[in-house]
Amino acid sequence: MTPHLYRQNLWVGLGCLTIGVVFAANAWSSLEMGSPENMGPGFLPVAVSLLFAFLGMIIAIKGYREPPVEAPPMALWRPAVAAAAIILFGLMAERFGLVPTVAATALVASLALPRKPYQIVLNVAAVVAFCAIVFNRILGLSLPLF
């Protein structure tokens, strides 16, 4: 496989430029600007976002002139699974209680890692037991067990 070459700072700059423009537009359209002596809620948000976009432009130009670098290899499905585990926690916490939520979160998070099934089961069971005892019994977290 040939290494994937790309201009890193070009992408950084374009990202900053886009985010800056979107944020500036959002603040500009929804907030009062005021004046430098009497700043409204939108003054600094717009100023900072535009400056951010401007820096993004400079970084992009700089990045375009730089020679491309090799992209580090990345397996994106693993972090995606881990992030999904966190979101699952949010979805389940107030509907199902602590034990099922923690079990599901720990299980999904384990799937992001190279582990044997029995290791996963043991580890998840340990996490659940620990959370039930520490958060529910000792600290009195508001989530019920089930």
Add this chain to the structure above:
Amino acid sequence: MGFLKALAVAGFIGLSAAATTSAMAQENYPSQPVTLIITFAPGGGNDVVGRMFADKIGPALGQPIVVENRAGGGGTTGAAHAAKQKPDGYTILMANGASHLIGPVLFPDVGYDPVKSFDHAGLLGEQYVLLVVNAKSKYQSFKDLVDEARTSERGIKYGLASAASINTVFANRMTKTTGARFAPVIYNGGAPALTALAGGEIEVMISAYSEAAPHIQSGAVRPIAISSTKRIGALPDVPTFAELGYEALNMRNWYGIETPAGTPKEVIGKLNEAIRKAGSDPELIQKLNQIGFVPTPTTPEDYASFLAEQVATWRTEVEAIKPGK
């Protein structure tokens, strides 16, 4: 026939048993701990009053009260959560001006109606707006302040702990009623505002006794006038605005207990009884008095009509502090 009859009898018994259990559930209320939702972070004034009451309402109900803080959205996050719970009396909400008078007007998307989404169990009590000045200030009375604000070109700046609170509405009312030039300096909470007052960055602040008490006792800060209808026990020498001729500046910052709409009458009755019993406990009254909070026991009906009246009359004043654009 024997079989059908038996079935009918069994059905009847079953139905009445079901009816009794649901009636029993109400009669037995409370048979498990009750969760009290407080809409601000632990440690603040709301939380302190709520926990003090929880300590007394619990024994009066015969079940412990578990305090759950759900802060956010200026008191609306917790209220929205409470409105969505089962109306069985096991989740109760500590309502206040922030969650019921201000939040729903500022943010139309809060997801609850301050009157219709809840049943109203009873008022806990109220505290008042307190106008304080730095101890070294030349202002000795409210009249001094108003005179200065009317005559001086730049007017008078006062500190305010939030841009949208009971005190903000009070400040606007004060400016309007006196016709004087008062301008707010907003701080991010009571603590920094009081530091600024004690340090002399601002000379005047619209506060509450519970916030200002330590500084009044240490002599760093001087109370000028209070928004209660009659003088309060903790500050017998501080005149009310009404005494000074500003009837319109009577204002109370009340706290009440609510349940999700549809709670059985019996449950509301029991809660109200427990609230009233707690509110007449001498130890609690003494502790509340220390922070300038006065218990005001009511019936559920009186509380409901009081709340409806407040929501209606405050709307325009709260609209005025809504941000533009």
Add this chain to the structure above:
Amino acid sequence: METLQNLELGLLTALQWHNLVACFTGALLGTIIGILPGVGAAATIALLMPTAVVLPADTALIMMAGIFYGAQYGGSITAILVNVPGEGSSAITALDGYNMAKQGRAGPALAAAAISSFIAGTLTALIIALFAAPLTRVALSFGAPEYFATMLLGLIFCASISGGSMLNALAMVLFGIMLGLIGTDVFTVASRFTFGIPALRDGIDIVTFAIALFGISDILINLATGLQGAAGSRAIDRVFPSRADLGRIIMPSLRGTGIGALMGVLPGGGATLSSFAAYAIEKRVSRTPEKFGTGHIEGVAAPEAANNAGAQTSFIPLLTLGIPGNAVTALMAGALMIQGIVPGPQVAINQPQLFWGFIASMWVGNVILLVLNLPLVRIWVALLRIPYATLVPWIIVFACVGAYSVNNNTADVYMMAAISVIGLLVVRFGCQPVPILLGFILGPLIEENLRRSLVLSDGDFSVLFTRPISGTLMAASILLLLLMAYLTRRKMVGFRKLVEDDV
């Protein structure tokens, strides 16, 4: 003389057996809680509030304080071992601490954290006993212009912490400011950058933000790169620091203590900011600034001393004025009020036993922490033998519970997921997350105090320069900027010369 008598009374109170038990329980619980990423001191104290209000006032206060500084230390343990800061203030410790752990020097790093925290704790307890009153006056003399000038100086000074491109670092600071501005405007209650999501109205919680940006995103990066960063770095040389290590800890600890003690008095995030400042200053005074960020023991000692000192002096405004400066002290004030004690200057006069017992307990607590943690270093280091793949689900679950418990709100959990993905992208594209955190904390404070200064001065900018403290600080900021510009220019001249010579 009077102070000595007071200290004696305090020590006698703090050494009563029930208070010792409370102090020990608090410190132990705090350490354990601090290790669980995301479950911060404030959340723990909030959860334990019902217990605290039934204890006698002095015992409750001592236990809560124990949790607070126990958590400060515990938070640095995971920062060092697995690059997951347990508190916002230990994000900086991770920079060098984690690199030390990677080099097999986790033991010395942990010991350095414990020893520097102890030095800071002991000195700060003395500082509070002797200088609480003058420090209070410092806090009171700080108005909006002074805050603005301090924060601006801090931003300029600390922006140089991170390595890499200056341009990219500046962009990341701005990005942090933008994220920090998310929420409700203090002055007008307008919703800013909320993009129609009600949950964003309260902004992003700082602890959740730090855990997501450093801890969770580091896990995501390790997962993405096939665990190369996390594995193969676990050989352990020695558990305790060498004599040379100990010598290198002393001065950074003392400087860190000074910075932390001063900044802790200022309300709002003093401990976190002081750890940034201490690190930046250490890097400046060091003869080998390039070693910072590569596993330099000074880079662990200075911020650890600073955040511990800052945590302790943050009690000063509460004790002398009755004004809580951060979430933890607000909780303690609330607990006192529920017990019928209104915190404030009268407490020292009416209840000297409570007041001085509390101050003495800070020192006792630090002794307990040291005694507790030095032997435990061996156990913490042993945690490194647990395979990374086993640890990850634990860390993720703890972080979720921690984020949830801040406000009992699942929205914070979603925000954590989103920010950790942002952190992954930032690192993936060769940028640094530290300036983002800096902008996130300082940006909103700078804006707020600038706007308040202008309201107070009726729109006159000169107020920032004419007041003595803010004027001095502003001058320092400008000098620093000029110095940085000069250095950059000189570097460029040198670079050009190098190129020319080459040709």
